[in-house]
Amino acid sequence: MREISRQRWLVENEGREHAVVRGFGGWFHFENMKHVQSAVRWGVRVLGLERLGRQNALDFELVEVEVEVDSLPSQFDGVRVGFMSDPHIDCIGGLADKVIEAVGKVECDYFVLGGDYSFGHGEDCDKAYEDMGRIAGLLAGRGRVFAVLGNHDRYRMGEVLDSCGVEVLINDNVKIERGGESIYIAGVDDCHYYGAQDFELAGEGIADGAFKVMVCHSPEMYRDAAMAGYGLFLCGHTHGGQVCLPGGAIVVRGASAPRHLLKGQWRHDGMAGYTSSGVGVSGIPVRFNSRGQIAVITLKSRG
């Protein structure tokens, strides 16, 4: 695992302004509107929906997804990748045990963790470290696991995952080989809050023309990844909207990205993408019309 970047260190330790509050746009960012969040929380309680919302938040599902990608080496056609993002594992009591039970059922070749492991935002959190240590240890005992950090994670969370055997990709990449062929999995540090992503460093040493996967906590870096030639982009952060209108229409986007990138499969300039609806919740510990998920993504060669 790489050492903490200067950018992340300054935000974590020196109080440098994080990306969410910077500039004029920060005034209108939902994450900065604590009074609006309080009003929604109060409204949910007054309407008697809090209990249902919390039940919904624990009711995540395992989903099977086939994603077609260009230029996939034949040895990787059919490879299964478990993908869990945004567990916010300490958000609701009992979630960690449910996640452990669920990931125990997942059959895959590799597992990817998409960031946002704790409920608190940038604070140290012993409960989340303990729970994620249990989950990471279980996963790493079964196969290779790759992880990136999200906007809720301190560098300490990366150290916890690393100590459990997870390959933490902080602006870094790894090569995976199967039957004489290889692909790369790269990951960037959080772009949404810390602004610590470094695509140049993340892609260092990747062979020209190789198939490469970018894991980035938020969909916001989709253009950079497509321009850098990544064939697949895995992300989360949006929670599929978390509190949606009936039918799943998203009310609060939570990420500066086009709507069609906020959940599920998408494509951009020849790059395939998948945005996980996440497992846990943030801000308000409820879900409505937006079910959490752990995905198993089967890679298929396009055409």
Ligand SMILES: [Fe+2]
């Ligand atoms: Fe996030």
